[in-house]
Amino acid sequence: GAVVSQHPSWVICKSGTSVKIECRSLDFQATTMFWYRQFPKQSLMLMATSNEGSKATYEQGVEKDKFLINHASLTLSTLTVTSAHPEDSSFYICSARAGRGYNEQFFGPGTRLTVL
Amino acid sequence: GDSVTQMEGPVTLSEEAFLTINCTYTATGYPSLFWYVQYPGEGLQLLLKATKADDKGSNKGFEATYRKETTSFHLEKGSVQVSDSAVYFCALILQGGGADGLTFGKGTHLIIQP
Numbered sequence: 001g002a003v004v005s006q007h008p009s010w011v012i013c014k015s016g017t018s019v020k021i022e023c024r025s026l027d028f029q030a031t032t033m034f035w036y037r038q039f040p041k042q043s044l045m046l047m048a049t050s051n052e053g054s055k056a057t058y059e060q061g062v063e064k065d066k067f068l069i070n071h072a073s074l075t076l077s078t079l080t081v082t083s084a085h086p087e088d089s090s091f092y093i094c095s096a097r098a099g100r101g102y103n104e105q106f107f108g109p110g111t112r113l114t115v116l
Numbered sequence: 117g118d119s120v121t122q123m124e125g126p127v128t129l130s131e132e133a134f135l136t137i138n139c140t141y142t143a144t145g146y147p148s149l150f151w152y153v154q155y156p157g158e159g160l161q162l163l164l165k166a167t168k169a170d171d172k173g174s175n176k177g178f179e180a181t182y183r184k185e186t187t188s189f190h191l192e193k194g195s196v197q198v199s200d201s202a203v204y205f206c207a208l209i210l211q212g213g214g215a216d217g218l219t220f221g222k223g224t225h226l227i228i229q230p
Contacts, residue, residue: 046217
């Protein structure tokens, strides 16, 4: 099946610094990538949708200036958490889809971010 | 808005027991329904799906039937194995355009004991 990787798998940073998380589709071209956030014992919450070569669409309540998303190629999307604070600590998961509509989304293993 | 409610875990069963994980949903349009599974240390994997009422999704011995009248998509398996231990997520996506992202339930942690 299709494989999606994320890097790093976990990161610890100091408050006020920025952190970049990469999401790669390894064996297919992803026209659309999604970023989700998961709090402990809670469901995955969609943060934003990005299409290659265009600006990301953010869900209501997600700060686009804090969570910068770039989808510069068909195999790579990045999420940058700018000026991170402890409340940004969470599990961030990306998924990638080859087509539109109901085509299957393939999920990465997630990145654990801890902000001290 | 759209939402998915699934039973809280953890659910602990003995090997070969019958499994049911309840899932109900509310949707502003006509949804496609999914079950995803997350094994320890791995990403979510699609387990099964159904796109219209009365459809039954099935895979690896798991089944779920799209019940529009009860807005439910309960996951069942007749005889679970230790290898089925994982977190299971029920999810939906609206058909016909609009939001492309999935709406997930909170997940149910399933533990199968030998």
